[in-house]
Amino acid sequence: EDQVTQSPEALRLQEGESSSLNCSYTVSGLRGLFWYRQDPGKGPEFLFTLYSAGEEKEKERLKATLTKKESFLHITAPKPEDSATYLCAVQGNSGYALNFGKGTSLLVTP
Amino acid sequence: DTGVSQDPRHKITKRGQNVTFRCDPISEHNRLYWYRQTLGQGPEFLTYFQNEAQLEKSRLLSDRFSAERPKGSFSTLEIQRTEQGDSAMYLCASSFSGFTEAFFGQGTRLTVV
Numbered sequence: 103e104d105q106v107t108q109s110p111e112a113l114r115l116q117e118g119e120s121s122s123l124n125c126s127y128t129v130s131g132l133r134g135l136f137w138y139r140q141d142p143g144k145g146p147e148f149l150f151t152l153y154s155a156g157e158e159k160e161k162e163r164l165k166a167t168l169t170k171k172e173s174f175l176h177i178t179a180p181k182p183e184d185s186a187t188y189l190c191a192v193q194g195n196s197g198y199a200l201n202f203g204k205g206t207s208l209l210v211t212p
Numbered sequence: 213d214t215g216v217s218q219d220p221r222h223k224i225t226k227r228g229q230n231v232t233f234r235c236d237p238i239s240e241h242n243r244l245y246w247y248r249q250t251l252g253q254g255p256e257f258l259t260y261f262q263n264e265a266q267l268e269k270s271r272l273l274s275d276r277f278s279a280e281r282p283k284g285s286f287s288t289l290e291i292q293r294t295e296q297g298d299s300a301m302y303l304c305a306s307s308f309s310g311f312t313e314a315f316f317g318q319g320t321r322l323t324v325v
Contacts, residue, residue: 103216134312134313136313138316139219143321144318144319145216145218145303145305145317145318145319146255146303146316148313148314148315148316149314150267151312151313163321176237178240189254189255191255192253197260198243198244198245198260198262198267198268199245199257199268199316200255201257201313202254202255202256203254204252204253205254205255
């Protein structure tokens, strides 16, 4: 069964303090790994898709990387508006469902 | 607005009542998903449609839950005889064919009292 574990559960950063969020996964035949951002009371907002080890994607202050066992979401010089829960999900050979981790709750203070 | 639309945004119901939610996917997307999310957890998969065919259901999906997607367009999720444990955010998402990202709606917040 596909499993996704995200760490840390919660992270507090000062504005400008770079850090990384981790997503460890076990999946039968990775078809895709997805990162989403979720604000309170709203649906997840798509950020990145990664398909194979070594792949990297960037968007503004965010950079996602992928290895055969984990993915990292690097946040460079974060701003308070980056505060949200970041969700990681995998899609494997077992079906079309996205299997999500519990997320990392990020708080960036001024 | 060309995003995924869900209705209603909030629903409060008494235990034992039936409720129905609607999802309108992005028009070009032929895949549609329903997820449930409780506080502090990631979205949990419920069911998946390709066009009008329901191809996958979570084994966790109670027989009180039923979903339809007539004509491969909008979808409805019905919960019969609601229980307090059904209180959650119900999320709908849609995607193109292939292994591509899914786009989510804003969800329907269900509270069972």
